[in-house]
Amino acid sequence: MKNITSIILIAIAIITSFSACSDKELNEHKKNWAVSFGFSNEALKKNHSATPDAMVISIKNDASDYELYMERLELYAIGDGYITANVELLEGNYTVEDFIVVDENDSVMYLTPKEGSNLSSSVNTPLPHPFNVNAADTSNVILDVIPTNLGEAEDYGYTSFSFNIVYPISYKLVLSLPFNGNANDESGNEDHASVSGAQLTTDRFDQPNSAYEFDGYDDYISLSSFYDLEVRTINIWFKAYEITEDLSIVYNSDNPSLENGRSILALREFDGADSITFVMDDNTYSKRTAVEENTWNMASFVRNDSSTTFYLNGELIDQVPASTISSIDGQTETAVLGTGRNLNRFLNGKIDDVRIYNRALNASEIEVLFNLEE
Known part of the structure; x- marks a missing residue:
């Protein structure tokens, strides 16, 4: 020795x-x-x-x-x-x-x-x-x-004491809703969601009872909080049956009480094209991009203390300054899936595999999530 x-x-x-x-x-x-x-x-x-x-x-x-x-x-x-x-x-x-x-x-x-x-x-x-x-x-x-x-x-024998560390995909995962027969949180935090009307259905792998279907009229799922985190990643799979000129919401975390700004995934037909809009406050800090009906898509927000980055299907869409702006009103008491903050603008489609992290995932990690086969 x-x-x-x-x-x-x-x-x-x-x-x-x-x-x-x-x-x-x-x-x-x-x-x-x-x-x-x-x-x-x-x-x-x-x-x-x-x-x-x-x-x-x-x-x-x-x-x-x-x-x-x-x-x-x-x-x-x-x-x-x-x-x-x-x-x-x-x-x-x-x-x-x-x-x-x-x-x-x-x-x-x-x-x-x-x-x-x-x-x-x-x-x-x-x-x-x-x-x-x-x-x-x-x-x-x-x-x-x-x-x-x-x-x-x-x-x-190292060039630096600072390393590009590869985090496990479950690191700082605060909410995981794989919808495996229910709306239970599988992150270990037991932040289970509450289902209102939505029905279990097949997921993107055609597995039964592994996603939730929303009828476009009054179905939604309430999460356990707004997940008002200064640094966060929100990752959601969705499939829209129909996108029209009427706004429909995939994910909404919006309330005057939020300290770190709202997060919204909205679907709408603009100028004859089906689109998804990522919203962090007003139109200044949002991004609209094309999206297909009847196709599974993965949308991702990644917010750190200075910027928010948007991804669709693992591909970078845009990066905007981080925002702390929220709406002046809001009926829901938590973040919701399939509807807006005032229980309107309902989704006609499916949602699956909702993940929220208390950290900012990098582009490689977003790609890993897109390629997960479970």
């Missing part, structure tokens, strides 16, 4: 479950194993006042392809240490390419230096470090990490 303040981080391959690979997988004879990574918290407290919040990990397979690249894995306190969310890996050989502990602000607390760097000799296990996953002998992977105050990023 090297004579330096270091913390032993143990990546423990935990076999919690396995399932046979599907027929579509290239390695049909192999199994998936749930792997998690953990470390002791005892030494961390001696060097940092902040609490470890996540690990950022990169892993390559034996074909030198990334299985994970700078992916942020949530940590859970277990006894006197922490363990990450599970990662499923096929049996085989892998290498750990990046191994980093961050706090809740994603500031780096500890990391494992890379081979050839000035500090690589300070640990027994510089990166890349190999490990194996197999049914007979899934070995524990033991890595040493050292605090970031021992040198500059280059001394650890």
